[in-house]
Amino acid sequence: MGYLQLLRKRPVLVLWSSAAMSVLGDRLYGLALMWVVYESTGSAAWMGVAAVVESIPYILIGTFGRDLVARFNSFRALGWLDAGRAVVGCSVPLLWSPGDEGLAVLLGLIFVLGGLGALFGPNLGALVPDMVERDQVRQVIGLLDLTTRIAAIAGPGAVGVILLAVSEVQLFALDGATFAVSALAMWWLHGHVRRSAPAGASGAAPTGPVPTGAESGAVAALPVLRRHPDVAMGLGLHGVAYFVAAVSAVGLPALLSVQLGLSAAGYGLVLAAIGAGALAGNLVIGNVRLGPWLMVDCGAWMVAGLTLLGYAMAPSLPVLLGIAFLSGLASPAGAVPWRTRLAEFERRERLRLITVNATVIRTTGTVGMLALPMMVDAAPAAAFTGAGVLLVVAAAVTAVAGRRAVAGAERARVEAVAGRAS
Known part of the structure; x- marks a missing residue:
């Protein structure tokens, strides 16, 4: 299997191990915060306010801070960012206290963690593809996605x-410890890159930091998106998907209770089925190329939309578990091909597109979390039905329009090449 071959490479093993620990730390952080x-x-x-506070730095930095993001495009800089996150995480139990003052301190620390995360995530995503050969990029992206799928199954038990x-509140300190481990891994990777730089990976992009500011200027996203309409459409589709994701994130317990009279135990079974489906889907999509990335992406989100409709109409728990497994199966199919497509760009463009993607999904996800729970409270089944229809229509329109746009862009490129040749 491709994953096992990748893990035999020490840099990939170090990266994957630290990522697995960081994902578990994120589980601890999310539970502790809420x-x-x-x-x-x-x-x-106030739980919703806390989620919004964490998202604000992603939106602000992604929108206005492209030069700032580009300054951290090296493993050494990422190590310092994670060291900062470790200090902030470990300080929460020391600074927090019950009451309004403690809550204000906690929200401030959450904001700082969000800002550091907004700088860390896109840069790591831009650096990872350069660690392997070009034909292994999809597999290494799938391998990192696997950590999320495993954590979805093992995380709740580990937290318990x-x-x-x-x-x-001490879970924040444990999360800080995982950031400290990640910082050490980033610094080790920085040293490995420097030691192996003379040899250079065949076909790999340069591994040094990206020139920033006055040296080269951070890349603007709009011209890149105009040249690559498939990426622009994929970005829009992912925005819709993360908007409607709020329905299942906050509404699934209410739907299960109202629709089938299920308790927390039934909710746990549904989450386990989603996790199992996501794990199975990752093993397939990370190792098997299923077709053009945009068609796979649209198909995955169409299936995800249909499962939202299925949740609203499921007549029994066994049917619901089957739908939940299918929902999990579609999740990595909507993530891995998309990230692989972004990895095909040269590193400065890749960094900007990953940053814009993070900004879009944080913005739409935040809007969804603010708007859709009210619909769930009013009518859970109707909210799931509406969200499912919206996602299915968006995926279908993207598939049709995307195919035409890609074909038109390809014709324009061929004509331009022919014009220059003549």
Whole structure:
């Protein structure tokens, strides 16, 4: 299997191991954040505020800070970012206290963590494809996606065991420890890149930091998107997908209770089925090329939309578990081909597109989290049906329009080449 071959390479193994620990840390962070906020306020609305506060730096930096993002495009810089996140995470249990003052401090630290994450994520995504040969890019992206799928299954159990020994607020410190490990991994990778730079990977892009600011100027996204309409359409489709994702994120427990009278145990089974489907889907999409990336991407999101409709109409728990497995199966098929497509660009363009993608999904996801829960409260089944129809239509329109746009762009390129030759 391609994953096992990649893990025999020490840099990939180091990266994957630190990513796996970071994903578990993110699970700890997410649980700690929501639980501590709810425990101190007794309000679900404040939980939503905390999620929005974390997303604001992603939106601001992604929109206005392209030069700032480009300054951190090296493993050494990423190590310092994670060192900063480790300090902030470990300081939460020391600075937090029950009450309004403690909540304000917590929200401020969340904002700082969001800003550091907004700088870290796109840069890591831009650096990873240069670590392997070009024909292994899809597999290494799938391998990193696998950490998320494994954490979705193992994470809740691990968190439950950890909470037997520590309090919820101490989970922030454990998350900080995972950032410290990641920082060490980034610095090791920086040293490895410097040691192996003279040899150079065959067909790989340069591995040094990207020139920034006055030296070269960060790349603007709009001209790149105009030259590559498939990427522009994929970006729009992913925005719609993350907007409607709020329905299942906050509405699934309510739907299961109203529709089938299920308890928390039934909700846990559904989450387990989603996790199992996502794991199976990753093993397929990470190792088998299924066709043109845009068609695979649109097909995956169309299936995801149909599963939202299925949730609203499922007559029994066994049917619901089958739909949940199918929903999980579609998730990596909508993520890995998209990230692989972005990895095909040269590194400066790749970094800008990954940053724009993060900005789009954070923005649309935040809008969805603010708007759609009210629809779920009013009518859970109708909210799932509407979200499913929207996603299916968006995927179908993108597939048809994308094929035509790609064909038109290809004709224009051929005509331009022929014109220059004549």
